[in-house]
Amino acid sequence: MAKKRENEQAQKAFGWASRDPSGILSPFHFSRRENGDDDVTVKTLYCGVCHSDLHTLKNEWGFTKYPIIPGHEIVGFVTAVGSSVHKFKVGDRVGVGVIVGSCQTCDICEQSLENYCPKMKFTYNSTDHDGTNTYGGYSDMIVVHQHFVLQFPENLPSDAGAPLLCAGITVYSPMKYYGMTEPGKHLGVAGLSGLGHIAVKIGKAFGLKVTVISTSPKKEDEAIKKLGADTFVLSSDPAKLKAAANTMDYIIDTIAVVHPLAPFLSWMVGSCIGGMKETQEMLDFCAKHNITADIELISVDNINMVMERLAKSDVKRLGKEATLECITYGGIDDQAVAAAEKLTSTEDEENNIAMESSKVAEKLDQEKKRKNQNSILKPKKKKYRSIHNLYLETNPINL
Ligand SMILES: [Zn+2]
Ligand SMILES: [Zn+2]
Known part of the structure; x- marks a missing residue:
C-alpha cells in the first residue's frame, strides 16, 4: 500500500482536486517532491482540459484514486533544475503532457515509445516511483523528471498550444504511423x-x-x-x-479517439498518444506550421461549470449533437500577473526555488505580449481569486 505523503513533501503546492466520484473540484493544498538531480520544477501557466480529465474525475473508467488533480496539457516555465539537467534552464518555457515517467531502460523505452512501457506513469492518477500519487496540471506547479519535459517552441502560444500536448499527439502519432x-x-x-x-x-x-x-x-x-x-x-x-x-x-x-486514455484499458488496441521523441517532434512541427488549437479561455473559478458543459456535450454527442473540447487553464492578465508574482515570492521563501521575482514578472510579461498577438483569443474579464485562472475554450463539434 502506497504511503500517503501528499502533505509531507518538500514543495508546497496548490491545485484543484476532486475527492469523490461527484467529480466536483475544489481547492486542494498538497505537496510535491523536492527537485531531484534529474528533475525540473515547472510553474504552470496554462493547462488544457481534456475529456479524459472529466472521465477520470468521475471514475468512469473505474480506476480513479482520490483525491485527484487532473490536467495533462501543461505549459509553464522552469523555476528549478537538478544538477543533472542540462537541456533546460530556469526561465525556459516547457510543456508536460500525458506521461511523467517510465522505466527508461526497457526495449520499448529505448525506442522512445515510453507511452507503451509497462512502468509508464500518467501525469495524474498514477502511483509514482516513490509511492505517491501523481497530480496533474490543475495546479500551480509540477516536478517532472527531465526526460518527460518538452521544450515548448518559441512561437507556439502557451494557451492555444497547450492542447497539442494531448490532442495534438493523439492525432499526429497515428498519422505518422500510417x-x-x-x-x-x-x-x-x-x-x-x-x-x-x-x-x-x-x-x-x-x-x-x-x-x-x-x-x-x-x-x-x-x-x-x-x-x-x-x-x-x-x-x-x-x-x-x-x-x-x-x-x-x-x-x-476523432469520435472514437476522443478519450485518448481509453486504449490503455486494453493494451493491444491501436496507438495511443506518443513517445517523448515523437511528442517533441509534433510540437516542433506545429510551431513550424503555426498550428494551434482553437480555444476559449475560462477562469478556474468556473472549472465545475466547465466540467458540466463537457459532460453535457458528451451526452449530446451520443445523440449526435454539438460538443466542445479543449480548455486551456492558466491565464495572464494584470491581476493574474500580480497574483503570480505574489505567489511566486511566497514560494521562493518557503521552498527556496531559485527564481527571482523580476524574472518571473518578465516571463509573465512576455506571455502577456504573446497572448495579445494571438487573435484567436478573446479572454473574458473575470475576477480572479488566485493565479489559477482557467479559461474555457470550445470547438463546437458535430459528428
Ligand atoms: Zn488528454
Ligand atoms: Zn520502459
Missing part, C-alpha cells in the same frame, strides 16, 4: 471536434488532401473556409460517403 505524411495522400477526418480540427490542420501541413466527414451541414464552412479542408462529406449521405471513403488512405475517427 504514413499519412506524404503530400497528396487523402485523409478523412470524422468529426470536427477539438481533435478533429487539429487533425485537419496537421493534415494540411503535411500536404494531404483532407476530407471532413460530419453529420452537420453547418460544419462545411468551418471545415473548408476556416480550416482549409479540401472537401466535406455529410455522413448522412451514405453513397457520397462511401465514394469518398474509397479514395481515402486513412481516416481519423
